[in-house]
Amino acid sequence: MENFSIPIGEAIEATIDFLVEHFAFLTKAFSEVTGNGIDILVSVMMFFHPGVLIFLFAGIAWFITKRTGIALFTLLGLALIWNMGLWDPTVSTIALVLIATLFAIILGVPLGIFAAMSQIFYRIVMPILDFMQTMPAFVYLIPAIPFFGLGKVAAIFSTVVFSMPPAIRLTCLGIKQVPNELVEAADAFGSNKWQKLFKLQLPIATPTIMAGINQTIMLALSMVVIAAMIGAKGLGGEVWKAIQRLQPGKGFEAGLGIVIVAIILDRIMQRVGGKTRT
Amino acid sequence: MTHKIEVQNLYKVFGPHPQEAIKMVEQGKTKDEIMAETKHGVGVANATFHVKEGEILVVMGLSGSGKSTLVRCLNRLIDPSAGKVMIDGEDVTQLDHNQLRRFRQKHLSMVFQNFALFPHRTVRQNTEYGLEIQKVDPEIRKEKAMKALSQVGLAGWEESYPAQLSGGMQQRVGLARALALDADIMLMDEAFSALDPLIRRDMQDELLSLQDKMQKTIVFISHDLDEALKLGDRIVLMKDGFIVQEGTAEDILTNPANEYVAKFVEEVDMSKVLNAESVMIKPREVAYFSTDGPRAALRKMEHASISSIFVRKDKKLYGVVTADDAIEAAERGDKTLEKIVNTEFIKVDPDTQANDLFAMLATSKYPIAVVNDEEQLMGVIIKGSLLAKLSEKRIKEMETQ
Numbered sequence: 001m002e003n004f005s006i007p008i009g010e011a012i013e014a015t016i017d018f019l020v021e022h023f024a025f026l027t028k029a030f031s032e033v034t035g036n037g038i039d040i041l042v043s044v045m046m047f048f049h050p051g052v053l054i055f056l057f058a059g060i061a062w063f064i065t066k067r068t069g070i071a072l073f074t075l076l077g078l079a080l081i082w083n084m085g086l087w088d089p090t091v092s093t094i095a096l097v098l099i100a101t102l103f104a105i106i107l108g109v110p111l112g113i114f115a116a117m118s119q120i121f122y123r124i125v126m127p128i129l130d131f132m133q134t135m136p137a138f139v140y141l142i143p144a145i146p147f148f149g150l151g152k153v154a155a156i157f158s159t160v161v162f163s164m165p166p167a168i169r170l171t172c173l174g175i176k177q178v179p180n181e182l183v184e185a186a187d188a189f190g191s192n193k194w195q196k197l198f199k200l201q202l203p204i205a206t207p208t209i210m211a212g213i214n215q216t217i218m219l220a221l222s223m224v225v226i227a228a229m230i231g232a233k234g235l236g237g238e239v240w241k242a243i244q245r246l247q248p249g250k251g252f253e254a255g256l257g258i259v260i261v262a263i264i265l266d267r268i269m270q271r272v273g274g275k276t277r278t
Numbered sequence: 279m280t281h282k283i284e285v286q287n288l289y290k291v292f293g294p295h296p297q298e299a300i301k302m303v304e305q306g307k308t309k310d311e312i313m314a315e316t317k318h319g320v321g322v323a324n325a326t327f328h329v330k331e332g333e334i335l336v337v338m339g340l341s342g343s344g345k346s347t348l349v350r351c352l353n354r355l356i357d358p359s360a361g362k363v364m365i366d367g368e369d370v371t372q373l374d375h376n377q378l379r380r381f382r383q384k385h386l387s388m389v390f391q392n393f394a395l396f397p398h399r400t401v402r403q404n405t406e407y408g409l410e411i412q413k414v415d416p417e418i419r420k421e422k423a424m425k426a427l428s429q430v431g432l433a434g435w436e437e438s439y440p441a442q443l444s445g446g447m448q449q450r451v452g453l454a455r456a457l458a459l460d461a462d463i464m465l466m467d468e469a470f471s472a473l474d475p476l477i478r479r480d481m482q483d484e485l486l487s488l489q490d491k492m493q494k495t496i497v498f499i500s501h502d503l504d505e506a507l508k509l510g511d512r513i514v515l516m517k518d519g520f521i522v523q524e525g526t527a528e529d530i531l532t533n534p535a536n537e538y539v540a541k542f543v544e545e546v547d548m549s550k551v552l553n554a555e556s557v558m559i560k561p562r563e564v565a566y567f568s569t570d571g572p573r574a575a576l577r578k579m580e581h582a583s584i585s586s587i588f589v590r591k592d593k594k595l596y597g598v599v600t601a602d603d604a605i606e607a608a609e610r611g612d613k614t615l616e617k618i619v620n621t622e623f624i625k626v627d628p629d630t631q632a633n634d635l636f637a638m639l640a641t642s643k644y645p646i647a648v649v650n651d652e653e654q655l656m657g658v659i660i661k662g663s664l665l666a667k668l669s670e671k672r673i674k675e676m677e678t679q
């Protein structure tokens with residue numbers, strides 16, 4: 001049996017080699033853009049004194065959610081992180097998550113819309129998404145390295161790929177869930193498909209799309225931690241260091257930091273999604 | 279002469295090979311047989327009918343008989359499998375995608391059974407939708423929307439959201455959304471079926487009075503014969519995708535084309551079609567017990583050319599006074615109607631069957647008074663008005679027996 005092993009691995013490697021060789025200009029451009037994006041975002045956040053930034057974040061949380069509880073949690077949670085001496089890696093993690101999520105949304109939402117509008121594309125993309133979701137997360141790290149080498153950009157790349165499926169899936173679902181009678185009404189009054197999309201389908205699908213984006217952010221956060229393995233640094237990097245040095249205490253602190261960031265992002269995003277419902 | 283809408287040999291078959299099923303329909307097979315043999319659902323089979331400019335055509339039939347499919351073939355929300363739909367002499371089935379959109383904007387508005395209002399838009403934004411799609415200037419479309427909303431009695435609700443309105447009001451928005459468009463044809467798919475009976479009757483009345491002013495061409499879908507009789511200038515009856523009869527309300531009531539129609543008709547009570555409310559006329563004058571004396575009452579009778587007049591007391595119907603008695607009382611110098619008012623007269627409630635009214639009129643010196651629950655006078659029935667309304671139907675009934 002083993003004599004005849006089907007060359008799946010070889011094929012993948014050949015493909016990657018081919019892509020690396022011929023699309024280097026693309027990967028280079030992506031590297032430049034994301035690399036610069038992260039650097040700028042990090043230096044903007046680092047420009048502020050941590051205390052100031054923490055109040056700023058709490059203010060943003062309050063502004064979006066109008067919940068004192070969430071604002072207070074943001075304030076205390078981030079203060080604890082600062083106190084644990086994890087401020088710099090946290091800023092770097094937040095920057096990575098934001099940039100990765102931004103890419104995932106920019107790519108995922110239009111793909112979801114397209115999947116909802118084209119039955120053929122839907123049939124192609126859904127099995128791929130199923131496949132992607134059953135794949136262990138760190139497998140996504142592997143193809144990133146030959147393209148981008150070790151570091152933040154490779155981490156972002158694999159995070160985007162890993163966290164995009166819910167954005168696609170729930171955008172598509174949200175649009176398909178728009179009641180048929182409403183779609184009929186839009187058609188009956190002579191809407192073209194863009195008018196139908198922007199005046200009816202997207203507004204009605206917004207809560208579902210927001211739920212998808214929320215999931216994307218959570219996945220991005222979990223992936224950013226895993227991506228520490230290929231040099232993403234940040235909070236994941238702290239956990240990684242702690243494991244290698246057998247320092248359970250430090251590892252737990254970094255883990256706690258991740259949880260705090262996750263809860264803050266989750267609560268804020270839930271309110272963004274919920275608010276659009278009328 | 280050509281009609282506003284002419285539908286010729288229209289078919290809609292659901293399934294991958296409609297042509298096969300159409301052949302089977304032509305061979306005389308039924309919807310069930312075709313379903314059993316080919317797994318194709320026949321929605322509409324060989325429908326031919328027309329709608330005249332400015333009339334209300336009601337398409338009636340039991341649930342599943344193909345009414346919604348038929349009406350959606352008119353604006354091609356569903357694409358017909360075969361046949362022609364001519365509107366203003368243009369074959370709608372031949373329009374390409376963009377032509378179809380423009381055609382819908384110009385000619386075809388629609389009102390839906392479950393309202394189909396956009397939940398994220400205010401009442402006004404819903405009403406403006408059709409105009410917004412046509413990129414009409416915001417000021418003009420606001421003006422038109424406001425006008426449509428006041429036509430359906432929703433002025434003041436512009437900034438509410440649909441979820442804040444009752445069912446009846448939501449459907450008024452649906453109606454306003456269609457009216458704002460100025461399209462000459464309005465398709466209404468069971469527009470009032472989701473409303474409770476009282477509201478439903480209001481909406482029917484309102485549609486009729488709007489139609490008096492607008493003279494649109496309306497295709498109204500209903501599964502309720504009473505509604506069809508009330509609204510329809512003509513009625514098309516459907517069964518299992520086929521049109522089984524087409525005609526006026528009278529045609530359908532008196533000459534049911536087959537057993538299916540007859541069954542349908544059996545369920546309508548003639549008395550429901552014609553009741554006291556539908557044959558009464560407005561009282562031309564009323565005397566007031568507290569303020570009118572015999573002379574005033576006489577003047578009112580003279581003015582309205584009637585020989586007796588109903589008398590109101592404390593907002594309620596109290597009695598009746600004849601002209602003869604009033605003359606006598608005036609000569610005696612009476613100052614009030616007290617001595618001559620007769621409190622023994624026939625009063626009925628608005629739902630009394632028209633057939634029963636005949637016997638009552640025969641035994642009464644006075645017109646019959648129609649009163650509501652609060653004993654207030656709603657209208658009067660005199661022999662002339664009742665006869666006029668009933669005679670056509672009576673004659674036709676006798677002809678068929």
Ligand SMILES: Nc1ncnc2c1ncn2[C@@H]1O[C@H](COP(=O)(O)OP(=O)(O)O)[C@@H](O)[C@H]1O
Nearest residue numbers: 292319320321340341342343344345346347348
């Ligand atoms: N999209 C569809 N696919 C398959 N069959 C359909 C579809 N729409 C309607 N039908 C069938 O066509 C017939 C007529 O349906 P419809 O026009 O909705 O009836 P009605 O409006 O009179 O209740 C029914 O037998 C229904 O099952």
Ligand SMILES: [Mg+2]
Nearest residue numbers: 345346347468
């Ligand atoms: Mg229907």
